[in-house]
């Protein structure tokens with residue numbers, strides 16, 4: 001039987017690209033690499049304008065607190081370091097690199113010569129930290145910090161392959177094309193966390209990937225496959241743990257408080273790459289889709305590649321999009337700049353003609369649907385009502401900080417109230433107050 005959680009919604013999946021093999025466009029002429037691509041402190045540039053950099057070279061780091069190193073995804077010259085507003089609306093430094101198409105790779109890039117069994121947790125954590133690996137499902141939590149927080153607390157590890165957002169298939173394709181490497185990365189993470197039981201959790205709408213993984217893991221003593229029911233937001237860590245454990249993770253607690261540690265499939269692939277080749281996170285797989293894209297597909301591109309380059313590679317627009325979204329339609333962020341760069345957290349670029357978010361702001365009809373679908377058992381209608389009148393303290397009292405921003409409430413609201421936007425405003429106002 002497939003595992004699942006309470007609440008949530010069954011969305012039209014639109015997984016149009018799930019059979020589109022990952023392709024690699026020609027490298028971009030330039031990349032713009034933001035210094036804040038993770039939860040935690042932004043990196044500080046360690047290169048200067050005019051400097052020539054090679055692929056995989058460290059270009060940004062911050063050793064003070066939670067952070068993840070940033071590397072060049074192409075070889076070329078640093079044109080400038082500019083300050084601009086990033087996709088999350090915050091000001092950030094960007095390193096702009098012009099491609100010299102030499103393809104030169106940093107001399108620091110060397111594979112790890114030890115076997116997994118010979119590696120200590122500290123060695124793995126250090127390699128993962130230096131490789132700038134973050135949660136590539138979108139959360140972008142630095143992986144080295146997650147491993148540290150799990151040691152001594154987690155007894156079970158989950159590789160999250162749920163990819164529950166409509167349209168996105170990047171993880172699905174990565175698993176279909178690189179299952180062995182993802183398993184290898186997962187085993188390094190098991191070793192690092194000191195855990196001997198691991199599960200690859202995958203939704204039942206990916207039967208090809210499930211069959212491949214089951215074949216590869218037949219008789220494996222460390223890892224096995226667990227099939228999840230296809231439902232949104234099954235990929236959220238809290239819902240994933242509920243599906244396994246039938247226990248809720250209280251607000252403010254981490255999965256390790258219930259004995260679990262969760263990593264995304266592309267994060268495992270990044271770990272595999274860091275150990276097998278020495279290459280840090282310099283690129284990622286992105287699903288490009290939406291009814292305005294001529295040739296939807298999955299591409300692998302250097303971090304910092306402008307969205308416009310990728311859209312052009314996919315044939316451009318068939319009609320003018322109403323909205324370009326970075327990520328999925330439920331949790332993604334609408335973009336105002338077609339030249340926005342791909343970051344470590346960019347799982348998708350969607351160009352949609354229909355406005356999925358509602359423009360008018362009508363009134364609540366008190367139907368209670370938003371309450372019924374909330375996987376966190378919150379009362380979203382109250383968040384909208386209080387946030388609308390700037391009463392953020394009441395939002396706090398009703399538990400707005402526990403909201404995982406899945407957008408289910410907004411999706412089902414017959415009153416077309418943009419609840420998620422009110423929630424984001426309330427959360428950001430409460431954070432500013434701290």
Ligand code: SF4
Nearest residue numbers: 374403404406407409
């Ligand atoms: S309140 Fe938050 S967690 Fe609940 S459905 Fe809405 S967005 Fe999702």
Ligand code: SF4
Nearest residue numbers: 364365368370413415
């Ligand atoms: S779903 Fe919309 S209309 Fe219904 S109670 Fe929630 S906010 Fe009100």
